[in-house]
Amino acid sequence: MLTTHVEKFSDGELFVKFNESVRGQVVFLIGKINMPYENFFELLMTIDAARRSSAKEVILLIPYLPHSRQERRDGQRTAISSRMIADMIQLMGADRIITLDLHTNAIEGFYKIPVDPLSSHRLFLDHIRQLGIKDLCLCSPDFGGIKRIKQYKKDLDTPMVVINKERLKPNAVSSMEIIGDVKGKNVIIVDDLVDTAGTLCKAADLLKSQGAISVRAYCTHGVLSGPALENIERSQIEKMYISDTVIESISHPKIEIISCASLLVKAIENVISNKSLSQL
Numbered sequence: 001m002l003t004t005h006v007e008k009f010s011d012g013e014l015f016v017k018f019n020e021s022v023r024g025q026v027v028f029l030i031g032k033i034n035m036p037y038e039n040f041f042e043l044l045m046t047i048d049a050a051r052r053s054s055a056k057e058v059i060l061l062i063p064y065l066p067h068s069r070q071e072r073r074d075g076q077r078t079a080i081s082s083r084m085i086a087d088m089i090q091l092m093g094a095d096r097i098i099t100l101d102l103h104t105n106a107i108e109g110f111y112k113i114p115v116d117p118l119s120s121h122r123l124f125l126d127h128i129r130q131l132g133i134k135d136l137c138l139c140s141p142d143f144g145g146i147k148r149i150k151q152y153k154k155d156l157d158t159p160m161v162v163i164n165k166e167r168l169k170p171n172a173v174s175s176m177e178i179i180g181d182v183k184g185k186n187v188i189i190v191d192d193l194v195d196t197a198g199t200l201c202k203a204a205d206l207l208k209s210q211g212a213i214s215v216r217a218y219c220t221h222g223v224l225s226g227p228a229l230e231n232i233e234r235s236q237i238e239k240m241y242i243s244d245t246v247i248e249s250i251s252h253p254k255i256e257i258i259s260c261a262s263l264l265v266k267a268i269e270n271v272i273s274n275k276s277l278s279q280l
Contacts, residue, residue, distance in 0.1 A: 002027065004046060014038070016045040023054040028268055034066040034223070034246060040085075047092040059096045059271065060089065061264060063245035064221045068103035069193075071110075086110035098267050098277070100245055100260060101192045101220040104144075116267070116277045120220045120243055121148075123263055125155055127241065128188065128218070135213065137161060137185035141203050149190055159185070163203050176206060183211030194219040194242065197228040201235035208236040221245050222255070229255075 002022065007015040027050045033040040043060070050058045067081040086107070089097070095113055102108070102117040128136075138160040140149040146162060153160045161180030176199075187207050194200055194217070204215040215237055222242030232240060232254050243260040250257060263280060270277050 004049075006042060014042055014045060016042060016049050018049055018053055021053070022050055024056050026057040026059065026272070027055045028059050028061055030061040030264075032064065032246065033062060034064055040066075044088060044092045047089070047094050051093040057095045058093060059098065060094050061098045061268070063100045063243075063260060063264065065097075065099045065102065065107070068107055071104050071106050082107055083110045096271075098264075098271070100243070100263070103192055118263060118267055118277065118280055120218075120260065120263070121151055122280070123243065123258060123260060124190065124218045124241070125152065127258055128152075128156065133186045133188075135185050137180075137182055137187050137212075139163065139182070139187050139189045139203070139207065141165075141189055141191050141200060145191060148192070152190060161187075163206070165199065165203075176203065178206060178210055181210075182207050185212055186214045187212045187216070189215065189217040191217070191219045193221040193223060194240070195223045195228065196226045197224065197231045197235075201231045201237060204236045214238045217241070222247050222250075222257075224250075224255075 003019045005017045005019055009015065029043065029046055031039065031043055033043050047058055067085050070080060071082040073080055090111060090113060096116065097111065097113065098116045098118065100118045101120050108115045108117070136156065136158045138149050138152050138156070138158055140146050140160065140162045142163060142165060149160050159180070161178055161182055163176050164179055165176035189200065189203060191200065200217060204217070207215050217237055217240045219240065219242050223246055229252055237254060240255050241258055242255065244257050245260060247257065266280055267277055270280065
């Protein structure tokens with residue numbers, strides 16, 4: 001396990017140094033770069049330090065790739081920040097990126113280096129099975145998540161519904177409707193990301209109003225910003241399960257964290273032994 005020395009000067013500038021030699025080695029850099037942005041700049045400096053120290057290969061393990069929702073221009077005079085992230089990472093000399101549940105597959109096209117998007121499917125699937133819930137029904141919170149939910153439907157042999165929603169702006173939905181029947185069902189919503197949880201909580205309330213017995217949610221990336229915790233507390237969500245890609249621990253009666261550490265360890269082992277990552 002390599003260690004680095006990170007220091008901040010009085011003017012705020014960062015200093016990054018490897019404590020051991022990395023010459024000729026395959027270096028895995030593991031980190032969270034969402035907030036603060038200083039974390040991202042530290043990662044860029046660490047990549048550069050590894051390259052200038054003659055590392056054979058630099059592989060980034062970034063469970064949650066921030067700015068994934070800004071993969072296209074949203075109107076005039078706006079940035080495509082997801083592309084900016086990709087350009088900076090590649091400019092510093094990274095050779096490969098391993099991440100978890102990309103918000104959209106289009107992001108892979110921003111990189112000329114290999115991008116390995118792992119899936120939380122097996123992680124969550126095992127947990128759902130352990131719950132042993134009867135009269136189960138799966139729910140995709142939007143049409144974009146249908147492919148994801150169909151895989152769960154196949155593995156669990158359960159019905160599914162989809163929520164059709166019209167969005168006014170980020171984190172604000174004007175209307176939504178359920179396509180399918182949830183009466184008498186214990187519903188599980190599966191999504192890749194929960195931010196303020198406003199839309200997710202509205203979906204849960206709608207599902208309950210349409211006859212669902214209970215509503216649970218599985219979300220890979222628990223950003224949980226702003227009023228998220230309050231929204232979840234007041235909602236009809238019985239339990240929310242998130243991975244630890246953003247938050248490592250939390251004290252909330254309705255939220256439970258499922259560690260993705262074992263999945264990431266297997267990914268590293270497979271890369272080292274030149275095995276496929278697609279079956280993880």
